[in-house]
Amino acid sequence: MNESTQLLIENAELDNEEFFFDSGNLLNDVHNVNNVHTLDLSLAVDAGQEAIAAAKLVIDNALAECADNPAILGSVEFANALKIISGNQALWFEYRTKIKDAKPSGVPMADIDAMAGPQSANGDKQDSAAEELIELVMDKGSLFFDTIADKAFVSVDMDGVEHTLAINSKTFVEWLSFAYYTHTKKGNATGKSASETAIKQASFALSGIAKHDGENERVYLRVADFNGGHHLFVGDEKRQVIEVLPTGWRIISNSPVKFWMPGAMQPLPIPQAGGDLSQLWQFVNIPDHERLLVLAWLLEAMRAETPKPILALCGTQGSAKSSTQNKLRQLIDNNTVNLRAAPKSIEDVFVSAGCNWLASFENLSHLTPAMQDALCTLATGGGFASRTLYTNSEETIIEVKRPVIVNSIPSVITAQDLTDRAISIELPRIAYREESEINAAWELAKPSILGGLLDLFVKTLALMPTVKLINPPRMADFTRLGEAMAQALGHPVGTFDTLYKANRAESIGRALEASPVAVALRDIVEAHTGQSRLVFTGTMKTLLERLETHKQESHAWPKSARGLGDILRRQQPALSSLGIDIEISKPGRHGINVEIKKREHREHCERGLEVFHAERKILHSKSVVQDVERF
Numbered sequence: 001m002n003e004s005t006q007l008l009i010e011n012a013e014l015d016n017e018e019f020f021f022d023s024g025n026l027l028n029d030v031h032n033v034n035n036v037h038t039l040d041l042s043l044a045v046d047a048g049q050e051a052i053a054a055a056k057l058v059i060d061n062a063l064a065e066c067a068d069n070p071a072i073l074g075s076v077e078f079a080n081a082l083k084i085i086s087g088n089q090a091l092w093f094e095y096r097t098k099i100k101d102a103k104p105s106g107v108p109m110a111d112i113d114a115m116a117g118p119q120s121a122n123g124d125k126q127d128s129a130a131e132e133l134i135e136l137v138m139d140k141g142s143l144f145f146d147t148i149a150d151k152a153f154v155s156v157d158m159d160g161v162e163h164t165l166a167i168n169s170k171t172f173v174e175w176l177s178f179a180y181y182t183h184t185k186k187g188n189a190t191g192k193s194a195s196e197t198a199i200k201q202a203s204f205a206l207s208g209i210a211k212h213d214g215e216n217e218r219v220y221l222r223v224a225d226f227n228g229g230h231h232l233f234v235g236d237e238k239r240q241v242i243e244v245l246p247t248g249w250r251i252i253s254n255s256p257v258k259f260w261m262p263g264a265m266q267p268l269p270i271p272q273a274g275g276d277l278s279q280l281w282q283f284v285n286i287p288d289h290e291r292l293l294v295l296a297w298l299l300e301a302m303r304a305e306t307p308k309p310i311l312a313l314c315g316t317q318g319s320a321k322s323s324t325q326n327k328l329r330q331l332i333d334n335n336t337v338n339l340r341a342a343p344k345s346i347e348d349v350f351v352s353a354g355c356n357w358l359a360s361f362e363n364l365s366h367l368t369p370a371m372q373d374a375l376c377t378l379a380t381g382g383g384f385a386s387r388t389l390y391t392n393s394e395e396t397i398i399e400v401k402r403p404v405i406v407n408s409i410p411s412v413i414t415a416q417d418l419t420d421r422a423i424s425i426e427l428p429r430i431a432y433r434e435e436s437e438i439n440a441a442w443e444l445a446k447p448s449i450l451g452g453l454l455d456l457f458v459k460t461l462a463l464m465p466t467v468k469l470i471n472p473p474r475m476a477d478f479t480r481l482g483e484a485m486a487q488a489l490g491h492p493v494g495t496f497d498t499l500y501k502a503n504r505a506e507s508i509g510r511a512l513e514a515s516p517v518a519v520a521l522r523d524i525v526e527a528h529t530g531q532s533r534l535v536f537t538g539t540m541k542t543l544l545e546r547l548e549t550h551k552q553e554s555h556a557w558p559k560s561a562r563g564l565g566d567i568l569r570r571q572q573p574a575l576s577s578l579g580i581d582i583e584i585s586k587p588g589r590h591g592i593n594v595e596i597k598k599r600e601h602r603e604h605c606e607r608g609l610e611v612f613h614a615e616r617k618i619l620h621s622k623s624v625v626q627d628v629e630r631f
Contacts (some may be wrong), residue, residue: 052088055081059095063102070104073112082116092116110197129194133176133202134209136183141165143210146219152210153219153260161239163261164219167210168203170263176202217258222265222333222357224257225304230457232302233259235334236267242454244302246461249454262355266334268450275451283327283442285320285427292489292496293423293503294328296482299457301332301358301403306477307380310418313407314510315427321407322362324427327442328405331450333358349374353400364408366556369566372415378402379421411510414518414556416573420474423500424507459488473501508574516557517567518575520550525580525598536596540565540584543594565592 058081062072072078086092100109137143141156152167156175165172177194185191194202224231232242234251241255251270277295286294297311311328313321322339329338339362343349349371353359359378367375381401406412413422463484472479479500486496512518524546528535536543540561547564551557558564565584572582579599585592 051084052091055084056091056095059085059099063098066103066107070107073099073103073107079115082112086116110195113195113197128201129180129192129198130201130205132183133180133194133198134205136179137176137202137206138209140179143206143214144217145210145214147216148218151219152207152214153217153258154206154210155258161237163239164258166219166260166262167207168200169260171261172203173199219258219260220304221260221262221355223302223304224259226257230302230304230461231255231257232268233261234268234270235259235261235265236270240270242268242271244454244457244461246458248458264336264355266336268331268334269446271454272447272451275448275453275455277449277452277456279445279452280449283438283445284324285315285430286324286425287428289499290425290503292482292486292491292499293425295453295456296478296485296496296500297403297423298328298332298453299460299485300478300481302457303481305401306481307421307475308401308403309475309478310375310379310404310406310413310422312411312413312422312424313405313427314409314411314424315407316409316429318429318432319427320430320432321427323438325360325362325405325407329358329360330446331453332403335360343371346370346374349378350400353378353402357402359402359404361404361406364406364412365410367412367414369415369570372413372418375404375406376415376417376421378404411507411514413507414511414515415570416508416511417570419507419511419574420504422507423503424510425503426510456485456488460485463488469497472497473504505577508577512571512574512578514556515567515571516552517547517564518571519552520547521568521571521575521580521596522578523550525596528598533597533599534595535598536594538594539591540594541591543596561591568594 058077062075062078062081066073082095085095096113099112103109103112137154137156141154143152143154145152153164154167154172155162155164157163158175163175165175176199180194181191183191220231220233222233222235224233229243229245232244233255234240234242238253239255239259239261240251240253241259243250243252249271281291284294294311297309300306300308313325315321326338329335333356335356335358338360340352340360342361342364343352349359378400379402411424413419413424460481461484464480467480467484467487469476469480469483479497482496482500483494486499487493512522525535536546544558544561544564556567558567568582568584575582581597581599583595583597585594
């Protein structure tokens, strides 16, 4: 025992004439640890400054030795000393900083925080902070579980408005932290803050309670289809919902379904009855002849269960791609960041879709085949699974169906599967106006524009049962909605169907132009002047070598024969529409053989383009939408 400790014990004057050291056990009982004394915590509460001084001494001695002997930080004496000083907030902050700086890296600070937990005067442990948090949540709200989303939720009342919070989300943690602070605030004293560890422990327990004891209830993100109607979550403080039926739309306060609000979600404008949709074209740079397609895409984004085409905007610098994309998103799924940078991985795509109703990416320069496959999955519905963090046998699954909007300078959609699911629109260059002026006018016009869009949605829903499609394309549900919308606007039967198919045909041409392999292959076929239809026969490796003479510098150029084969399989339907037939054999002894043949008559693509341009003139002359001053 060192002299200072002995002197402190001898001078201690306690009412019960005992000190909080166990005088019969002054020597440390921790193996190979010196100068750590056993503290009798039962007397510590009444020990006053002497108890605190001795506890500080124990901690200081332990910190001096913990680098060589980490076990000292796990001793009972050290834990008891922590509990004594944790009763003084200022002193605890001081010593917690010292401990954090001195402890070995292998000793978690969370374990030390747990050792400093509160105790009562008789030594019995009080309810932990995690237990208090669990009780607080169950007292203030009702727990339930969405088996489809595999998420636990709690509904809580905030100022008379019901809020649905995802357990362990940012919004939930912020609410719980404030609720705990308020709950522990007594009089003029400052309330307590819950530690990160306590919140995590409580969240794990609450998720289990919700799953096994709570109700199973579907929770939606921004859009829901329910009982024959479509519901659009406004996301304001009142948690209002827009209900749209074939007979009309209205704003309701008590939603028939539950919506949750991620931290980045922002409110939609409150729609104005009898709004003016034609104002939209003053703020977004969409060519007249393709406005029907964009309107149909906006309406489709208000339906939850149907497949959704991808809206791909492309154009040169100065065509207001980002501005147009931003404003379109504000009408459907406004967000703190409406324009997201290109995703770095497939997981990024699905994580973004899991927390946003509308997936929005800007300034894309290239989409890998895997990324295009992921966007296809978002459009028609599907999921992504990866190993759950810190586990070896559990999966985290994200299952989504989302509207998608992207923009780029060149066309980045090259996969034919994605082309079949896309609306590709090329934006013309414009003369810029002052952004502050545009944004101010936009804020004033948004309620009227959204009101006009909802009016159009009502008329479209009323006409949909009467719409019949002949030879519908892949996105048949979207085509049917678009055809009903066009008829609601006064256009002849078949107008939208023709326009959409023509856009798809033109998209195939853009996709081929965006694929350096397809361009090189087309050049070889066009240069073929022999009588035979056979342009090439040989192995995939030989074809790659021949294509090298037409190689373009591009991220998409294949680096191997296998990569070339993958690209050819993706481009087969589009190349066939240009009169280029490709046959790929199964792997053999000498590799994979390829045959390329040239047909005399190019079929679907060119005919589709002719229809497209003819329809463009017709629609332009009929004024597809009100002719107002462009953006």
